[in-house]
Amino acid sequence: MNRNGRATGYPIRSALVLGFLFGGMALLAARALWLQVVTSDYLQEQGNARHLRVIQDNSHRGMIFDRHGEPLAISTPVDSVWAEPGELGEARAQWPALARVLGMSAREIAQAVRHYQGREFMYLKRHVTPEQAEQVKTLNIAGVGLTREYRRYYPSGTVAGHVVGFTDVDDQGLEGIELAYDKQLRAIPGRKRVLKDRYGNIVESVESVTLPLPGKDVTLSLDRRLQYLVYRELKAAVATHHARGASAIVLDARSGEVLAMVNEPGFNPNNRASLRSSVFRNRAVTDVFEPGSTVKPFTIAAALESGKFFPHTMIDTAPGLLTVGRSTIRDTHNYGQLTLAQVIEKSSNVGAARIALALSGRGLRDMFVKTGFGAITGVELPGEVTGRMNPPSGVPIELATLGYGYGISVTPLQLARAYSVLANGGRVLPVSLLRHDTLPDGERVMSEQTARQVRGMLEQAVSQDGTGVAAQVAYYRVGGKTGTAHKLVNGEYANRSYIASFAGFAPASNPRLVMIITVDEPQGSSYFGGQVAAPVFSKVMAGALRLLNIPPDNLNAPARRTAGLGREGVT
Numbered sequence: 001m002n003r004n005g006r007a008t009g010y011p012i013r014s015a016l017v018l019g020f021l022f023g024g025m026a027l028l029a030a031r032a033l034w035l036q037v038v039t040s041d042y043l044q045e046q047g048n049a050r051h052l053r054v055i056q057d058n059s060h061r062g063m064i065f066d067r068h069g070e071p072l073a074i075s076t077p078v079d080s081v082w083a084e085p086g087e088l089g090e091a092r093a094q095w096p097a098l099a100r101v102l103g104m105s106a107r108e109i110a111q112a113v114r115h116y117q118g119r120e121f122m123y124l125k126r127h128v129t130p131e132q133a134e135q136v137k138t139l140n141i142a143g144v145g146l147t148r149e150y151r152r153y154y155p156s157g158t159v160a161g162h163v164v165g166f167t168d169v170d171d172q173g174l175e176g177i178e179l180a181y182d183k184q185l186r187a188i189p190g191r192k193r194v195l196k197d198r199y200g201n202i203v204e205s206v207e208s209v210t211l212p213l214p215g216k217d218v219t220l221s222l223d224r225r226l227q228y229l230v231y232r233e234l235k236a237a238v239a240t241h242h243a244r245g246a247s248a249i250v251l252d253a254r255s256g257e258v259l260a261m262v263n264e265p266g267f268n269p270n271n272r273a274s275l276r277s278s279v280f281r282n283r284a285v286t287d288v289f290e291p292g293s294t295v296k297p298f299t300i301a302a303a304l305e306s307g308k309f310f311p312h313t314m315i316d317t318a319p320g321l322l323t324v325g326r327s328t329i330r331d332t333h334n335y336g337q338l339t340l341a342q343v344i345e346k347s348s349n350v351g352a353a354r355i356a357l358a359l360s361g362r363g364l365r366d367m368f369v370k371t372g373f374g375a376i377t378g379v380e381l382p383g384e385v386t387g388r389m390n391p392p393s394g395v396p397i398e399l400a401t402l403g404y405g406y407g408i409s410v411t412p413l414q415l416a417r418a419y420s421v422l423a424n425g426g427r428v429l430p431v432s433l434l435r436h437d438t439l440p441d442g443e444r445v446m447s448e449q450t451a452r453q454v455r456g457m458l459e460q461a462v463s464q465d466g467t468g469v470a471a472q473v474a475y476y477r478v479g480g481k482t483g484t485a486h487k488l489v490n491g492e493y494a495n496r497s498y499i500a501s502f503a504g505f506a507p508a509s510n511p512r513l514v515m516i517i518t519v520d521e522p523q524g525s526s527y528f529g530g531q532v533a534a535p536v537f538s539k540v541m542a543g544a545l546r547l548l549n550i551p552p553d554n555l556n557a558p559a560r561r562t563a564g565l566g567r568e569g570v571t
Helices: 010-038 040-051 085-090 092-102 106-115 130-139 157-164 176-180 224-241 292-306 340-345 349-358 361-370 396-402 412-423 448-461 529-547
Strands: 052-057 071-083 122-128 144-153 173-175 190-196 202-210 245-252 258-264 314-316 321-324 327-330 337-339 479-489 492-506 513-520
Touching: 071 085, 071 130, 071 157, 085 106, 092 106, 092 122, 092 130, 106 122, 122 130, 122 144, 130 144, 157 176, 157 224, 157 258, 173 176, 224 245, 224 258, 224 513, 224 529, 245 412, 245 529, 292 340, 292 349, 292 361, 292 412, 292 448, 292 479, 292 492, 292 529, 314 349, 321 349, 321 396, 327 349, 327 396, 337 340, 340 349, 340 448, 349 396, 361 396, 412 448, 412 492, 412 513, 448 479, 448 492, 479 529, 492 529, 513 529
Parallel strands: none
Antiparallel strands: 052 190, 071 122, 071 144, 190 202, 245 258, 245 513, 314 337, 321 327, 479 492, 492 513
16 A cells, blocks of 8 residues: 555565466476476487487407417597588588598589588598597587598518408408408497487487497418518519519428518509509419429429339430421430439420320329419419310320420419429428418328339439529439420510519428429520529428528538529420
8 A cells, every 4th residue: 555545556466476476487397307207218219210220330350360460450549520411401501621531622522522422421531540539529510520541551562462362441351362352351230229428529429229240350371471582582573684574482382371472573552552463463373474494393203103204214305306297396405315313403305395295295294283283272362263184186296395394374372382393202281371370281292202212303403513503502302393484475485575483392301392483475585484483492391490590401411502503405
């Protein structure tokens, strides 16, 4: 009431205010009840749809080890940048900054957004550096985030590149062991539910939907120490002789395991962006050549197995040439009468041809086939070829030239497998790039006596009077054979293009290692196998015997070292 005794309107106003206040509170309570009870499930579903995502949960690819557990291929965690095209399209103002961080252009980002329009996911850049990943986080662009992947790294680089191979950006094997054993090495990704913020960053991992499975490891038969030794010497030989390329293989004579396999030129699987695909092929299993005189021991083995010849059977090679049909086979000298052992020691083409002609065509060919020529080795490397072993034709000149390694094509690995037959006593062993825990039995293809006799002849070929004198190794007995063959160019034998090779084993008293060296197109006056390939064999074999602690078998008569000038002709 006022001072005149009349009532005022304040109580009415207060009542109205209170009414509005309580009414608002009631509405808020009703709204809360509606949201939290009536429509709770719907809202939760909508919220989850905006912020919960099921994403791929990656795991690492299996590792590749050498026989001693040294890593040849490992997987390292890296980040990749992804984006939701719709959201990124609305952040056009931030494209230039994002492009600078990723080493892209704003135009490239625009093209990617247009290409993936309507989709929920795209990669902007795979396998970025840690610095780039951190800068992307700092930009905090809506719809742009990081995901964890794995990148393959090869510690041995070029040294084992052709054998180990490599993977693509999706971690799938493309070459070498990575391709051959991709199914075993490949990881199986899982799926997990994560909570993301409005920028697309993962805030919390909610739960695993399916667990990821890492790939299985693979242990190779390779010895990384030998691999490096072979690589170093092969690279030096190519440089010295200005050769087009070279291949080398070291086998365990007892197990058939590949201890080293190197091609030159090589490539670094960690950095191959600018390389041609042709450099990736493993020439030890994909490229063939006519082996020349390196197959003469198998001609001699066929002669001994036939029962028509004995180690001291005399072969008339005078006057240093042999006419077969309209063709003439020549030696570098007139050696006259030679024993079987001397045919190998002097690398006589005439002698080998006469022996081949005295055998049935099938008898000689069967020996070649049984020792593995014309068939893949089963090493399971991509691109391995069979070589060429022609069926018997009945043409005398074809049989004669087969006796000294023409008219037949082999891979370096096939030649290594064949020499392992001589080294282990006459058994063909399966060739393997995986480490064996037990020794295989193999299949007998020639008598132990024949294998032993031929090994003795090959020891003689590395004597001071043999063509392979430069292959000698101090304090060890060595057996082996040189080869020098013309290359086929456009179906014709090239006059100045050769494959120089040496095939051998050590210690000759009880062979442990078989080694093949081939050098493609050495230049200059030194192109014979005894000049080019045999010295490489000597250096590598000497180092390998020491690394493997194989005891010497010739302590009383150390080998005399020469200048490496072999005494052979083009055989």
